[in-house]
Amino acid sequence: MNALSQTSTIVKYSQVKKSYGDLEVIKGIDLSIAPGEKVALIGPSGSGKTTLGRMLMTLEEPTGGTIQVDGQLLWHEEKNGRFVRAGEKHLHRMRERIGMVFQHFNLFPHMNVLDNVASAPRKVLKLHKREAKERAEAMLAKVGLADKIDVYPSQLSGGQKQRVAIARALVMNPKVMVFDEVTSALDPELVGEVLEVIKDIARQGDMAMMLITHEMDFARDVADRVVFGADGRIVEEGPPKEIFENPKSDRLQSFLGRFR
């Protein structure tokens, strides 16, 4: 194998850019995440945090640079000695390592809670029906929803919905998971239960996490490293203690000032 696979990074963004028409939202970002590392992405709205996560989940294609996942290029594949734009097959293989939890849950309204979690193991991992069910049940128990398996998403609270969505992503056993502002759509009193679940996962798991969030206390508690971005660039990064207690750049200082 090539040298890439021996490095201790699970995700590596290199000079990644993204524009929509004339509007450049990501202006050349370098960022690495180690296996099992919990990285929080903070920054003002419109700074491109979500786009960064969506590019990792293959929901949006970068317009420049490369992303490597587990030592392999995500958006490119080698064909006849040249790297070309990745086809669906390559993306499918790469996505085995990546998971995502969305701001708006995106639960499947036509499936009950159990099927929401069990459908991908069955259809994608091709597990036997019973095994998929057992795994899904175990995962739902983990997020504290063992008693809701027969219920449809419309009957759940926002916090419960998001916990189902977390179980749904976890059951696929990804190596890196994107949490895209998972509490932003929740009523304030429901934020806590979701953050508790994520903290729990962070404590026990060797899964890398990319936490795009506006919850500063949460970022401080969970993250190994905090990355502050603004205007499509990374402005400052470091351990939570450094970032929150000793911010160096003016941008970060004024940003954090708004949370005090």
Add this chain to the structure above:
Amino acid sequence: MWDWDYAWSILPELAASFGTAFSAMAWGFAMACMGGLILVAAGRSRLAVLRLPARGLVQFIRNTPLLVQLFFLYYSLPMAIGIAPSAFVTGVVGLGLHYSTYMSEVYRAGIEGVPKGQWEAAKALNYNGRQTWFTIILPQALPPMIPVMGNYLIVIFKDTPILSAITLVETLLTAKNLTSVSFRFFEPYTLVGVLFLIICVIFSFLLRRIEVRFNRHHLGSKQGASRSFGRRKHERTQPNVDNREVFPG
């Protein structure tokens, strides 16, 4: 198989025959617009003696074929009431009656598309009934109706060939008469199809431009109304089946 000389020779006559189709369309559309108004007014009435028959009539006419309605009007009415209007008048009345039921639904959806808060705001400002309708409700309800009504104009136009069944010499019957002289079927009927297609495409193009304009000027009110309005003839409004009810949250 295809004889260009023959096709060219009959083209003028076929094209001219669209005059009848257009005037049947125009009169039928005008009647449908007015009939729809009466039906929606009666259908929203507080008096059950008005409301129930109006709603029943709408359902009955909507759910039965135009062709049979035309036969009924053309062949039965003279026997029942003793007057025999011409094929053209019968055709226009048939089209008008049939599509007045569709039009009443357009009006109803337009009115119901105006948020309830608008009525309440009018009440809070102490507007009377007339002021409420003319300064609050209709200015919001009408713009989204325009494209849908335009669409029915096209639908009515495409139904004019059915009037040939009651001996109105419109385009299709003109073509048929040509075939009985020349015994050539391919050119006349193909031309009729192509001409209808061209006219409909032009109509829809113009309609889309109007739609874009109304969308631009009425973004606010369009949002709510477009949900019940995006439907065309074949997707009639069913207020009780809204996507939001099927998929909450």
Add this chain to the structure above:
Amino acid sequence: MNAPWMEFVPLLWEGLKVTAEVAFLAAIAALALSGASGLCRVSKYRTVQWAAKTYTELFRGIPLLVLLIWVYFALPFAGLELPKLAAAVLAIGLNYGAFGSEIVRSSIEAVPAGQREAGIALNFTPAQRMLYLILPQALPRMLPPFGNLLIELVKATSLIYFITLSDLTYQAMILRNNFLPWTPHIFGLLLILYFLLSVVITVVVKWLERRLTEGRV
């Protein structure tokens, strides 16, 4: 004097069977065409999209009656002679398939983008996303407009009278010849029969709708 209602029954019954047969076959043809062209409309390939779009624009712009007459009377001169039933099913199927195509397309597009994204995040293949995630949500949305389309289709079968298929309308015209003084009664009865057909369809579609969305509240 009372109308000889009982004398109307045998012919109308025969006509009803033809109407039902044509409506059934045409509905299947229309449904197949709607599904195929509707899916093509949301394809990622431009050419496929364009082909489906051309189909819908073409057949929505030609009046069904003109199409029917063309298929039955003109097409034989191009070398394709179809029996009456086939001509009727083809014309009605093509016409209503074009309208149904729009229903399929708009219902698929009405499924929120987040559903597709969740499917990608869970690594479903494009075909699996369509089959397990998008279509199950699009189908209940399609049902009410398809129910209406079906009613319109049944109404439209009356046009096969023009190619002398012996449907309800055709039989009523025969009856009228035999019982001229009862013309209003015959056509009145005919209208009621068509109305009842539409009531049956409405009831069935409502029932299907309830079945499809059961449990989801």
